[in-house]
Amino acid sequence: MKRIDAINEVAEKAKETGALLIGNIGIPCKELHNVCDMQANFYMLGSMGLASSIGLGLALSRPDKKVITIEGDGSILMNMGTLATIASQEPGNYLLVIIDNGAYGSTGNQPTATSKGTDLAAVAKGAGNKRVYEADTPDNLREILRFVDAGVIVVKADPGNTDAPVIEMTPKEILERFMDISSQPSR
Amino acid sequence: METSLSGAMTPSESVFKGIKDAGIDFIVSVPCANLKELIPMVDAAPDIIHVPVTREEEGVGICAGAYMGGKKPAMLMQNSGLGNSINALASLDILYGIPLLMIMSHRGVEGEPIVAQVPMGELTPKLLDTMDIPYFLPQSGTDPAELIIRAWKVASEEKKPVAVLLPIPFWRTQS
Numbered sequence: 196m197k198r199i200d201a202i203n204e205v206a207e208k209a210k211e212t213g214a215l216l217i218g219n220i221g222i223p224c225k226e227l228h229n230v231c232d233m234q235a236n237f238y239m240l241g242s243m244g245l246a247s248s249i250g251l252g253l254a255l256s257r258p259d260k261k262v263i264t265i266e267g268d269g270s271i272l273m274n275m276g277t278l279a280t281i282a283s284q285e286p287g288n289y290l291l292v293i294i295d296n297g298a299y300g301s302t303g304n305q306p307t308a309t310s311k312g313t314d315l316a317a318v319a320k321g322a323g324n325k326r327v328y329e330a331d332t333p334d335n336l337r338e339i340l341r342f343v344d345a346g347v348i349v350v351k352a353d354p355g356n357t358d359a360p361v362i363e364m365t366p367k368e369i370l371e372r373f374m375d376i377s378s379q380p381s382r
Numbered sequence: 383m384e385t386s387l388s389g390a391m392t393p394s395e396s397v398f399k400g401i402k403d404a405g406i407d408f409i410v411s412v413p414c415a416n417l418k419e420l421i422p423m424v425d426a427a428p429d430i431i432h433v434p435v436t437r438e439e440e441g442v443g444i445c446a447g448a449y450m451g452g453k454k455p456a457m458l459m460q461n462s463g464l465g466n467s468i469n470a471l472a473s474l475d476i477l478y479g480i481p482l483l484m485i486m487s488h489r490g491v492e493g494e495p496i497v498a499q500v501p502m503g504e505l506t507p508k509l510l511d512t513m514d515i516p517y518f519l520p521q522s523g524t525d526p527a528e529l530i531i532r533a534w535k536v537a538s539e540e541k542k543p544v545a546v547l548l549p550i551p552f553w554r555t556q557s
Binding site: 217237239240241242243244245246247248249250251252253254255256257274276277279280283284366367369370373374377378379 | 408431433434435436437439440441442443444445446447448449450451452453455469470472473474477478479480
């Protein structure tokens with residue numbers, strides 16, 4: 196499977212459950228925007244490594260809402276401490292999906308350490324996360340997403356991008372549209 | 383440096399009062415010896431969510447998420463952590479217009495016993511100037527709590543990160 200297949204499954208889950216969805220830097224954000232642009236999507240355009248941190252802060256602030264973050268292997272490797280902080284907080288409304296395609300997909304598919312053996316599911320567990328799941332096909336990802344709203348899912352994928360267009364919204368427009376629902380009390 | 387404290391408060395109590403009075407309700411922290419009294423106060427406050435983090439850059443991301451969730455976020459940190467946060471402050475907070483209050487123990491200045499603190503101590507105000515991040519310093523005759531309130535007001539009105547720099551002499555009146 197490719198990253199886009201996983202993004203499709205996760206976006207579908209977010210849409211069905213009304214979850215707030217944090218998209219990761221680079222092509223993954225463009226792909227999410229292309230397949231499923233929603234008000235509940237926040238597109239993180241800079242600050243590589245911090246998508247999972249933004250999602251954590253949001254989940255802790257809004258225990259009344261479900262929050263999902265889409266991460267990549269390269270960006271998790273840049274901020275591995277996030278796995279320890281998420282474990283120490285253990286929010287029941289926060290799902291982190293790491294799409295591990297073994298490559299820095301937005302910069303020319305240079306191999307990441309996971310292509311040489313770093314096991315992100317084992318790292319997540321070792322960091323103290325109790326609920327860690329692994330998927331390697333769209334079907335088993337969909338099956339896990341059916342019953343899981345919290346914890347970490349590591350999805351094994353092959354490298355490769357789609358040619359999703361650039362997001363035309365400005366950063367301030369992205370934030371304003373997102374905060375119209377993320378910062379409001381649930382009805 | 384003489385600072386006028388509210389009543390007989392310690393420096394930490396005074397900063398804590400400022401945090402409460404400013405309405406800060408979400409705090410991430412990376413420890414500094416000078417924050418050792420303040421961090422437990424924040425941790426024990428029932429109306430503040432406190433998240434100890436592994437690195438200040440991560441803290442900037444978590445605080446940005448908290449702001450999106452409607453919180454008023456602050457980070458307790460040592461100034462050395464500014465170096466760990468620069469891309470996040472620029473490419474997340476400044477890019478999107480996200481407020482953040484950074485309450486910094488400013489090491490590497492007058493009275494610093496550890497030589498390794500000096501380079502970042504001297505660079506801190508210059509880095510903040512370069513990034514166009516406003517910063518506030520305790521002044522003789524002003525209440526540190528007021529400084530915190532004023533700093534958060536600027537952060538939230540201008541939608542950007544701001545810093546309060548609290549140097550070694552500020553903390554001296556507590557053991």
